[in-house]
Structure formats: structure tokens, C-alpha cells
Amino acid sequence: MILVTGANGQLGRRIVEHLVIRLGGTAGIAVSVRDAGKAADLSRRGIAVRQADFDQPATLAAAFAGIDKLVLISTDGPRDARIAQHRNAIAAARAAGVRHILYTSFLDVAADSPAEFAAVHRATEAELAASGLRVTLLRNPLYADLLPMALGGALAGGDGSFALPAGTGKASFVSREELAEAIAAAAAAPALAKDVYELTGQAVHDYHEVAAAVAAVTGRTLRYLPTDAASHAAALVAHGLPDWLAGALANMYAAVAAGRFERVTNDFAALVGRPPRPLACLAQELFGSR
Ligand SMILES: NC(=O)c1ccc[n+]([C@@H]2O[C@H](COP(=O)([O-])OP(=O)(O)OC[C@H]3O[C@@H](n4cnc5c(N)ncnc54)[C@H](OP(=O)(O)O)[C@@H]3O)[C@@H](O)[C@H]2O)c1
Numbered sequence: 001m002i003l004v005t006g007a008n009g010q011l012g013r014r015i016v017e018h019l020v021i022r023l024g025g026t027a028g029i030a031v032s033v034r035d036a037g038k039a040a041d042l043s044r045r046g047i048a049v050r051q052a053d054f055d056q057p058a059t060l061a062a063a064f065a066g067i068d069k070l071v072l073i074s075t076d077g078p079r080d081a082r083i084a085q086h087r088n089a090i091a092a093a094r095a096a097g098v099r100h101i102l103y104t105s106f107l108d109v110a111a112d113s114p115a116e117f118a119a120v121h122r123a124t125e126a127e128l129a130a131s132g133l134r135v136t137l138l139r140n141p142l143y144a145d146l147l148p149m150a151l152g153g154a155l156a157g158g159d160g161s162f163a164l165p166a167g168t169g170k171a172s173f174v175s176r177e178e179l180a181e182a183i184a185a186a187a188a189a190p191a192l193a194k195d196v197y198e199l200t201g202q203a204v205h206d207y208h209e210v211a212a213a214v215a216a217v218t219g220r221t222l223r224y225l226p227t228d229a230a231s232h233a234a235a236l237v238a239h240g241l242p243d244w245l246a247g248a249l250a251n252m253y254a255a256v257a258a259g260r261f262e263r264v265t266n267d268f269a270a271l272v273g274r275p276p277r278p279l280a281c282l283a284q285e286l287f288g289s290r
Pocket of ligand 1 (some may be wrong): 005007011053054073141142223
């Protein structure tokens, strides 16, 4: 049986739906969620819904019992809390007899990365390596779905400018929906050729190019203004984001500026059978009605 954690989250729920398509039904699929009431629809469709909170290790043994493959969705929150949550989940999976963990990691896991997210995923990848279990790392690039957050203010009014501390660094952008499709394909595959999949798009772009792609579908003049990480974090806090998230997002863009996301692979296509959508299509989908 395959279990997907975080199935009430945006990525987790999409992975479940793609697994149902890949496996031709709900048989053999289980999920773990913190609030089972929010997964009642999955339960009605025959998916085994188990309650699990990575902060409460006592909940995890029953949740992971009888599971062969675990799709471990990284949690959100401050760095040390996330690392501890992932550690608890991996230890419980091992104790429960899980044989294979597929983990939604991040493209940037470098030890010298400025990104706090890199530190979380690097630590979790190390825990996985030490577990002795079969491990498949599914390293996600930047979600395309984050672009409206970055450009929304510029589209809402003002002079059409938006500031990010990404310099002229380039990254590829893939939607949650397509990442979920690739992760489900990996989970459903009877065999996998590799242990590490980097689910990048087929091209990298800097934010000047992102601005141009969004301008092309909205007809609006957009201008990207590189800024520094501290100013960006302060602006996010002023918009109401918690300190940890503002800091983590700012230093994620600093990692983009440092070129940490500047690579493309064919790993997505190897799993799904076609490449993910290019930036022009994503811009149409995310901004076409604005
Ligand atoms: N690559 C990127 O650009 C990017 C962007 C954003 C996020 N991410 C990462 O990808 C993950 C999934 O993204 P998403 O968009 O689906 O985020 P999301 O909707 O916020 O989902 C986060 C998931 O983490 C689960 N979670 C949080 N704390 C937990 C705990 N203590 N025990 C068990 N589960 C816990 C949540 O469970 P509940 O449903 O019970 O709340 C939720 O399902 C995020 O958590 C983050 O690690 C990557």
C-alpha cells in the first residue's frame, strides 16, 4: 500500500488525485492528515485516511502500519521544527516496516546555499540516507504558483514594478499540479531508474524574462527591480508574513541570485512521458484572466 502524507495540503491532495488516475482507482492508496475531517471526501471514495501529526510521534506508528511506500511531503514552518518533524516521520516509517520513502525535496540542497529551505532539505536527505530504507528524492524547483505572489502587487496598481532579491539569477518554474503528476508517477512506478530526480522545467529564466512573459499575456507594463534580501524580508513582514517565512523567502531568492536554481534536467519527462509546460503557458494560465 502507498501512503501520501500531507494529503490535505495543496501538493499532497494533487498527488493523491494523480495516483488514483495512475493506479486506475483508489485501491492500495492511503493518506495521512492532521485533520481527518478535512479528508472525509477521500474516505468516501475508498482511500484509507489515517490521522498523523509529525509533532506527535505517538500518532505515527498506527498511521504508517502496513505501508510499503511512503510519499513524504515536506512540512512547512520554521527550520528546526521542520527538520524535527521529518526526522520523526522517517523514524516512524522505519519502525513500521515501510520499505521505500519518496521525499519531496528541493532543487537547492547545497551546504553553502544562503537558503534556509536548502538547510531543511539537506538535513532531511541526510536522515533518509542514514535510515537504511530505499529512498527516492524528488527535488522540486520553484513552484510556478508562487509567481502571482511575487507579481500580484505590480499587477494590482502602481507603476508595474516588483522587487525581489533574485538579482539576475535564473530558475525554472513548474506548477504544483505538474509536480504532483511527476511525484505520483514515481510513486506508482513498479521500478525507478534513479534515486534522485530533479523536476525542473526545460528552460531557466530570470525575473526580467518572467516580467516580459506576464506582460505578454496581461498587456501590462511590468518591471523587475532587483533588491537586497534584508529589504525584501522587511517588506514581506510589513505585509503581514511571519518573520521566519519572510526571512526564508528572501534568502530563497538570494539562492536564485547565486545561481542555485540555474539548471535543467529531463527527469520530469522521464517520469511523466512529456516535459512540463513552458513559462509562456504558465503565464497564460496564472495571469491570463487578470
Ligand atoms: N518548491 C517550492 O517552491 C515550494 C513552495 C511552497 C512549499 N514548498 C514545500 O512543499 C510542501 C508542500 O507544499 P504545499 O503547497 O502543498 O503546501 P501546503 O498546502 O501548505 O501543505 C503543507 C502540508 O504540510 C503538512 N504539515 C505541516 N505540519 C505538519 C505536521 N506537523 N505533521 C504532518 N503534516 C504537517 C500540512 O498538513 P495539514 O494539511 O494537516 O495542515 C500540509 O498538508 C510545503 O510544506 C513545503 O515544504 C515548496
